[in-house]
Structures are given as C-alpha cells and as structure tokens.
Amino acid sequence: GAGVSQSPSNKVTEKGKDxxxxxxxxxxxxxxxxxxxxxxxxxxxxxYFQGNSAPDKSGxxxxxxxxxxxxxxVSTLTIQRTQQExxxxxxxxxxxxxxxxxxxxxxGEGSRLTVx
Amino acid sequence: xxxxEQSPQSLHVQEGDSTNFTCSFPSSNxxxxxxxxxxxxxxxxxxxxxTLNGDEKKKGRISATLNTKEGYSYLYxxxxxxxxxxxxxxxxxxxxxxxxxxxGNQVVVxx
Numbered sequence: 241g242a243g244v245s246q247s248p249s250n251k252v253t254e255k256g257k258d259x260x261x262x263x264x265x266x267x268x269x270x271x272x273x274x275x276x277x278x279x280x281x282x283x284x285x286x287x288y289f290q291g292n293s294a295p296d297k298s299g300x301x302x303x304x305x306x307x308x309x310x311x312x313x314v315s316t317l318t319i320q321r322t323q324q325e326x327x328x329x330x331x332x333x334x335x336x337x338x339x340x341x342x343x344x345x346x347x348g349e350g351s352r353l354t355v356x
Numbered sequence: 357x358x359x360x361e362q363s364p365q366s367l368h369v370q371e372g373d374s375t376n377f378t379c380s381f382p383s384s385n386x387x388x389x390x391x392x393x394x395x396x397x398x399x400x401x402x403x404x405x406x407t408l409n410g411d412e413k414k415k416g417r418i419s420a421t422l423n424t425k426e427g428y429s430y431l432y433x434x435x436x437x438x439x440x441x442x443x444x445x446x447x448x449x450x451x452x453x454x455x456x457x458x459x460g461n462q463v464v465v466x467x
Contacts, residue, residue, distance in 0.1 A: 243399070244399070271453075273455075275457070280459075281459065282360070282445075282457045282458050282459040282460065283445065283447075283457035284457075285454050285455070285456070288453065288454060290453070296452070296453070296454070299454075331399075331400070333400075344390065344402035344405050345390070345392075345400075345402065345455070346399075346402075347392075347399040347400045347401070348399055349397075349398065349399045350399065
C-alpha cells in the first residue's frame with residue numbers, strides 16, 4: 241500500500257493476556273518508530289529501528305514490552321501479560337531517513353488497545 | 357526526555373477567524389522541530405520540519421515560525437475553516453533521533 245498500515249485497528253483483551261500489534265511501513269523507509277498515546281497524554285516514544293542497527297529500546301515501559309522488525313520491513317510490537325495501564329492508541333511511523341536527518345514521519349492510523 | 361509545552365491545550369475558533377498557538381521546548385541541544393496535524397479517525401500528518409532559527413514555513417493558510425534561541429514555535433491558522441479542526445502536535449528533535457511530542461493543541465472550528 242501507499243501508506244503505513246497497522247493491524248488490528250482495535251483490540252480488546254483481558255488483563256493478563258498477550259497481544260501483538262503489527263506495522264507495515266512504507267516500502268523503502270529505513271526508520272520505523274513505535275509511539276503510544278494514553279488518555280490525556282502526549283505521544284510517548286517506545287522504540288526506534290534504523291536500518292540494520294540495534295534498535296533504540298529505551299522507551300519501552302517494562303520488560304513485558306518487546307518489538308522486532310523482520311527483514312527491515314514489517315514490525316511487531318508484543319505486550320505480554322497486559323495490564324489496564326497498557327490501554328492506549330499505539331502508533332507506528334516510518335520515515336525515509338532518520339528524523340535527525342530531517343526525515344518527517346509517516347504515521348499509520350494506530351491500533352487502539354483496551355485492556356479490561 | 358525533552359519537556360514540551362503546547363498552549364492553549366484546547367481552543368474553539370469561529371469559522372473565518374485567525375488563530376495561533378505556541379509550542380515551548382528546551383533551547384539547548386536543538387536539532388529540529390516538527391509540526392503534525394492529527395484529525396480524528398485519521399493518522400497524524402506532517403505539516404512542517406523546521407531547523408533554522410527564524411525559519412518561517414507556510415502551507416496554504418497555515419504557517420509556522422521558529423525561535424531556537426528562546427525555545428518556542430508559533431503555529432498560525434489564517435481564516436479558519438471547519439476542515440482545520442484537528443489536534444496540532446509539536447515535536448522537537450533531541451540528539452537521539454527521537455522526536456518528543458507535546459500533548460497537542462486541539463482546535464475546533466465552529467461553522
């Protein structure tokens with residue numbers, strides 16, 4: 241597709257279950273970011289992938305969160321043993337070059353996660 | 357983590373009126389400033405990427421200025437239209453290739 245694609249668009253899960261969120265970035269974009277927006281908060285950085293470099297995982301809130309990017313393209317964000325505070329909109333973005341080189345981000349429409 | 361303040365958090369504007377709002381950020385270690393527009397049920401879209409002190413950028417009726425020395429950027433909407441209703445996100449870039457987003461300026465244009 242032409243844009244960043246995320247799935248699922250909505251996910252309702254029970255506390256303690258694992259969830260996987262998927263992001264398909266724009267083809268050729270080397271940088272991929274995950275952010276989340278909790279109610280009333282700004283976008284919170286989670287993780288950043290750049291090419292073949294080791295990802296910057298410094299924004300992941302706990303060890304229940306992990307992400308991978310296979311083949312430099314699709315990325316999966318996994319949340320294990322979900323908690324109610326994990327409820328948020330999870331946004332994926334990609335850019336042709338890293339933000340530090342002037343790269344604007346292209347966002348997906350997000351995955352809204354609700355943990356009951 | 358960069359501390360980014362956007363004000364006002366929310367504003368209602370009459371159609372046809374012009375408006376502006378502010379993004380404040382630490383002036384040290386500045387690399388760039390991004391503005392995004394996020395309409396309900398859509399994905400955030402880039403408006404501007406600004407790097408130089410005194411930069412002024414324009415896209416249609418929307419323009420932005422940047423002061424890196426004092427750490428602020430203004431976004432202006434001239435002659436607001438209902439389609440301008442959105443949340444406007446400001447994001448300065450620190451030295452770690454990471455954008456730090458503010459909570460946004462939520463704009464509602466009243467027809």
